[in-house]
Amino acid sequence: MGRKIADIIEEFILCQLAAAEHEDILLSRNQLAQQLKCAPSQISYVLQSRFTAAKGFCLQSRRGSGGFVKISRQNSELAEDLQLEQEALKKILQELLVAEELSECQIHVLRALQDLLKQETCSKAQLDWVKGALVHIVKLSG
The missing domain is CATH 3.30.56.130 (Transcriptional regulator CtsR, winged HTH domain)
Structure with missing residues (x-):
């Protein structure tokens, strides 16, 4: 075969x-x-x-x-760091999604970011993009 x-x-x-x-x-x-x-x-x-x-x-x-x-x-340290960062971002997203002061648009963006983080692993560029989006959402809601 x-x-x-x-x-x-x-x-x-x-x-x-x-x-x-x-x-x-x-x-x-x-x-x-x-x-x-x-x-x-x-x-x-x-x-x-x-x-x-x-x-x-x-x-x-x-x-x-x-x-x-x-x-x-x-190197394996970098891969492990990226995995830890991805897990931390998942937790932050989950906490933000239960906040009551978010607009429908912000909730939609956060759910899209959550979907991205459901991948087995994300690249450094993807994680940096998620962090940037989170910063903007937090600034808009604060």
């Missing part, structure tokens, strides 16, 4: 990372999909599910020009 394409994609990317002179690599989704004879969406699925911050990776994506993605290894 043949191996699953997701396993093949993951193994290929891990080999690329191991062979890289630096701690990161830049890949084109379309070129990788052609090389591995799969759809670009399969590449995206593997990147999102197997190269997460919790597993020690950082992804930076660029649209256009074939959809490039930069994959970097991050």
